């Protein structure tokens with residue numbers, strides 16, 4: 281490899297690394313919490329939806345509640361303006377556990393997709409996901425497991 285080729289290759293690699301790090305920086309890892317199981321539901325602290333980024337507090341798009349007493353996790357989305365949705369991560373097609381990708385939930389089994397309200401975006405699933413009412417009480421979020429919305 282001559283000097284000119286080496287410089288070109290090195291610069292391309294450095295540019296790619298810089299680009300990748302800026303992409304990865306925007307992809308924060310999912311936040312998991314167990315929440316606190318109550319008689320009628322589960323509570324999670326609202327502070328679970330915030331994180332520090334470059335010295336500033338930013339809001340997480342979603343938090344995943346994974347508790348031993350729950351057969352499937354619940355993805356709680358922060359929709360803005362104090363509004364939240366809680367979606368059971370169980371595919372309505374054949375019951376596989378869903379994966380979260382931003383504002384979508386996708387099924388690794390057969391490819392169904394759902395939005396952050398549990399509505400079908402992609403078949404083969406033919407029913408929306410199970411969702412639960414969510415209410416903010418003081419500094420806690422209460423997910424009512426008695427009802428579905």
Ligand code: FES
Pocket residue numbers: 371372373374375376387388389390391392403404405
């Ligand atoms: S179980 Fe999810 S698409 Fe079939």
